[in-house]
Amino acid sequence: MESKEKRPVETGRSQLDQLVSMEQFYENLRKVPIKYLDLFIGLCAAALVIVVALGIWNR
Amino acid sequence: MERINSFNPKKFVSDYAIILLVLLLAVFTYFNSENFASQSNVKNLIINMAPRFIIACGVSGCLITKGTDLSAGRQVGLAACVSAMLLQQADYVAKMFPDLPDIPWFVAMPIVMAVMSVFGAVNGAVIAYLKVPPFIATLGMQLVVYGICSISTGNQPMGGYKKSYLKVASGTLKTGVEDVSGLFLEEKANLSDTPVGFVLDFVPYLAIFAVIVGLFIWFLYNKTRHGKYMYAIGGNENAAQVAGVNVPATIIRIYVLASVLYGLAGFLVGAKAGGASTATAYGYELEAIAACTIGGVSANGGVGKVSGVLVGVLVFEILKICLQFLRLDPAYTFVAQGLVIIVAVALDLRKYLAKK
Numbered sequence: 001m002e003s004k005e006k007r008p009v010e011t012g013r014s015q016l017d018q019l020v021s022m023e024q025f026y027e028n029l030r031k032v033p034i035k036y037l038d039l040f041i042g043l044c045a046a047a048l049v050i051v052v053a054l055g056i057w058n059r
Numbered sequence: 060m061e062r063i064n065s066f067n068p069k070k071f072v073s074d075y076a077i078i079l080l081v082l083l084l085a086v087f088t089y090f091n092s093e094n095f096a097s098q099s100n101v102k103n104l105i106i107n108m109a110p111r112f113i114i115a116c117g118v119s120g121c122l123i124t125k126g127t128d129l130s131a132g133r134q135v136g137l138a139a140c141v142s143a144m145l146l147q148q149a150d151y152v153a154k155m156f157p158d159l160p161d162i163p164w165f166v167a168m169p170i171v172m173a174v175m176s177v178f179g180a181v182n183g184a185v186i187a188y189l190k191v192p193p194f195i196a197t198l199g200m201q202l203v204v205y206g207i208c209s210i211s212t213g214n215q216p217m218g219g220y221k222k223s224y225l226k227v228a229s230g231t232l233k234t235g236v237e238d239v240s241g242l243f244l245e246e247k248a249n250l251s252d253t254p255v256g257f258v259l260d261f262v263p264y265l266a267i268f269a270v271i272v273g274l275f276i277w278f279l280y281n282k283t284r285h286g287k288y289m290y291a292i293g294g295n296e297n298a299a300q301v302a303g304v305n306v307p308a309t310i311i312r313i314y315v316l317a318s319v320l321y322g323l324a325g326f327l328v329g330a331k332a333g334g335a336s337t338a339t340a341y342g343y344e345l346e347a348i349a350a351c352t353i354g355g356v357s358a359n360g361g362v363g364k365v366s367g368v369l370v371g372v373l374v375f376e377i378l379k380i381c382l383q384f385l386r387l388d389p390a391y392t393f394v395a396q397g398l399v400i401i402v403a404v405a406l407d408l409r410k411y412l413a414k415k
Contacts, residue, residue, distance in 0.1 A: 034412055041405045045080060048398040052084065055382070055391030 074410070077353050077403050081374045081381070088381040095384050102263060104376055106228070106331065109265035110135075111346060112372045113324040115354075116276045117317035118347040119368050123293045124313060125360030126186060126193035130200035131321055132343035134175055137208045138325020139335035141171050142224075143217035146329075151219030155212070164224045164330075172322035178204060179318025183311030201344075208337050216336035220329075228330035232262035265327055272320065277365040279316075289313060293360035349400040350375045357407055375399070 072079065089095045114131055121128045145167040147154045162170075178200060185196045280286040288309045291299035300306050324343075329335045348358075354371025356363030378399060382392045 029408060030412065032412065034409060037405060037409050037412065041076065041402055041409065044398050044402045044405065045076065048080065048395055048402070051391055051394045051398065052382070052385070052387070055387035055395070056385055058391075059386045059388065 073406065076406055077399060078370065078374050080402075081378050081399070084381045085377050088384050092384040092386075095381075100380070102231070104380060105266045106263050107380075108372050108376050109263070109269035110324040110327045110331065111343070111350065111376065112269045112369060113272050113320050113327070114343055115347040115350045115368045115372050116272055116365065117320035117324075118344070119276075119351050119356050119363050119365070120289060120313040120317055121193065121197075122348070122351050122356045122358055123289055123360060123363045124310060125293055125296075125358075126310070126313075127197060127348065127358070128182070128314070128317055129194065129197040129344050130178065130182065130204055131197075131317070131347055132340045132345070133201045133204040133208065134178055134318055134321040135325040135328055135340035135343050136335070136337065137178075137204050137211075138171050138175050138322040139329035139332070139339045140208055140212050140217065140325075140337070141174055142167060142326045142329040143220065143335040144211075145170065146221050146224040147217065147219045148221050153215075153217075153219065155217060164221070164227055167224075168323070168326050171326050172319045175318045175322030175325070176315050177318075179315040179321075180311060182318070183314030184307075186314065187307035187310040205337065212335075212337060214337060216334055218334040220333060224330050225333060226264075228263070228265055228327060230264045232264070232267070265331065268323065268327060272323070273365055273369065280365060285309065285312060290361055293362070295361075345400070346375060349396075349403060352400070352403040352407055355407075357411070358404065359407070359411055 085095075094100060114135060118128050118131055144155045145159070145162050146164060147156075149161055182193075182197055182200050185191050185200075186193050189196075280289070288299065288304045291302065291304055292306055292309060296306060325340065328340055332339065350371035351363065351368055352358060352371070353374050354363075354367035354369070356367060356371070375396075378396065379392070382395055387395075
């Protein structure tokens with residue numbers, strides 16, 4: 001006997017609308033080249049080192 | 060033949076950049092300040108970590124299902140205030156409820172957790188049934204909880220706790236390692252000038268609570284149906300629903316569990332601080348989310364381990380302690396913490412993009 005297949009409730013919304021906000025945020029950034037992201041991470045890490053150095057300098 | 064598990068230094072650095080950065084900072088702090096690696100500092104680190112780890116465990120469930128909980132800090136604050144109301148000394152002049160009977164701490168603790176679970180149930184129901192984005196739903200709940208806290212306490216700080224309640228946070232596991240003569244090493248050490256062996260004096264009761272919660276959450280995430288449902292929802296909610304997962308019930312359970320953990324954390328934070336007010340646990344939710352992200356719990360859902368949460372909390376606390384030991388102005392500390400959170404999110408995003 002075939003079991004009745006459960007299906008998700010149709011909401012009538014588009015696929016993009018169904019993505020939760022966080023997922024949309026990640027999807028929007030898909031076109032960003034990884035090298036730019038690496039550059040951003042590097043800059044943030046450098047900024048962190050500078051902030052700590054400045055904090056030690058001005059204590 | 061190409062080795063499948065060959066070590067990739069670039070990937071390793073990319074995956075653990077924050078942890079490596081904070082470890083470098085810890086080494087720098089060790090060589091530039093006294094007492095950084097002392098037993099008292101390790102004990103202090105554990106005491107600070109314990110409630111934050113419990114909060115982060117609660118938040119991790121929300122993050123794994125692509126949600127978040129911005130009301131975590133406020134719920135912890137309210138739990139601390141409720142604990143304060145229940146556990147003030149009978150003869151304390153400014154007791155909030157003078158007619159309240161004497162309640163032992165082990166009775167008050169589940170009461171606080173039960174009260175907080177109501178907020179989690181509301182959060183979960185709003186997210187699961189009304190489809191309100193978790194960011195908005197929990198932001199609203201944050202304000203609601205803060206308002207309730209202000210009204211119930213009259214914006215007055217509370218203190219005068221019973222000693223048994225304070226002992227929950229200040230107590231440590233048996234100090235000293237017993238030897239054959241029946242004397243503790245610490246006692247022996249006090250008898251002579253030369254220290255005798257290693258003295259076990261840095262396992263606070265708070266750590267025991269954290270370990271129990273950690274083990275419970277590990278079991279829940281890895282060995283139960285609820286854990287599998289949770290990861291399935293985080294991976295693909297529609298697919299999980301098609302596979303027969305009761306998505307709304309699972310989401311409600313996750314938020315209820317999170318609030319119960321905030322209740323426990325609030326109870327412990329109150330005992331640790333020796334007082335509570337509406338400002339208690341301010342900003343803890345961001346610390347918890349940051350710790351989870353550092354520990355590899357993806358904000359995009361479906362990924363995260365309890366061990367990762369522990370590492371994230373540890374790294375974030377070490378960062379704060381390093382900056383304190385380096386005697387940085389608090390303003391610089393905030394900037395540094397913010398940068399660490401941004402880097403952690405960027406690294407998480409990088410992992411996501413690299414997979415695509």
